[in-house]
Amino acid sequence: xxxxxxxxxxxxxxxxxxxxxxxxxxxxxxxxxxxxxxxxxxxxxxxxxxxxxxxxxxxxxxxxxxxxxxxxxxxxxxxxxxxxxxxxxxxxxxxxxxxxxxxxxxxxxxxxxxxxxxxx
Numbered sequence: 001x002x003x004x005x006x007x008x009x010x011x012x013x014x015x016x017x018x019x020x021x022x023x024x025x026x027x028x029x030x031x032x033x034x035x036x037x038x039x040x041x042x043x044x045x046x047x048x049x050x051x052x053x054x055x056x057x058x059x060x061x062x063x064x065x066x067x068x069x070x071x072x073x074x075x076x077x078x079x080x081x082x083x084x085x086x087x088x089x090x091x092x093x094x095x096x097x098x099x100x101x102x103x104x105x106x107x108x109x110x111x112x113x114x115x116x117x118x119x120x
Contacts, residue, residue, distance in 0.1 A: 001119070003096070004034045006048040006077055013100045016107070017047045020098075024108060026115060037080055043092040045118070047111065048077065050097035056110025059095040061085065094118065 005021040008014040021031035031047070034040075050059060061081055084090045096114055098107050 001028055001045065001115070002030045002032055003045045003047050003115075004032050004040065006034055006046060014049050016049050016098060016100070016104075020047070020104075020108060020111065024111065026112060028119075029115060037077075037084060037090075040084075041089055043094075044090055045094045045096065046077075046081075047096045047098065049100050050095075051100060053097050053099040054102070056096065056098050056107055056114060058114060059097040061093045061095065 003021075005017040007017040009018050018033045021033050024031060061078075081090065081093055085093060096111060098111065
């Protein structure tokens with residue numbers, strides 16, 4: 001299982017997914033730090049920070065807030081995922097949302113729990 005980890009390591013409140021990619025070790029799971037979806041096709045699992053979350057949870061793509069970009073520079077991950085899904089480049093999207101703040105060990109345990117549920 002490959003999990004794509006997004007975020008900005010230079011912005012503290014957006015860096016946790018990439019930070020945890022270096023710390024989590026789960027048999028059969030490869031955490032890949034990503035800056036874009038270039039070359040990504042098929043079914044994907046994403047780990048990313050989600051604003052206003054209190055715990056780790058699955059976020060359906062259709063619940064990701066629509067963002068209306070003014071220019072191509074304004075695209076966010078949610079917009080790109082929806083666009084790529086609509087043209088068939090990606091199929092199923094599973095988003096593991098993690099809080100911006102909180103106890104890192106509790107967040108890790110929440111991620112492990114969700115990954116184990118996804119494997120079932």
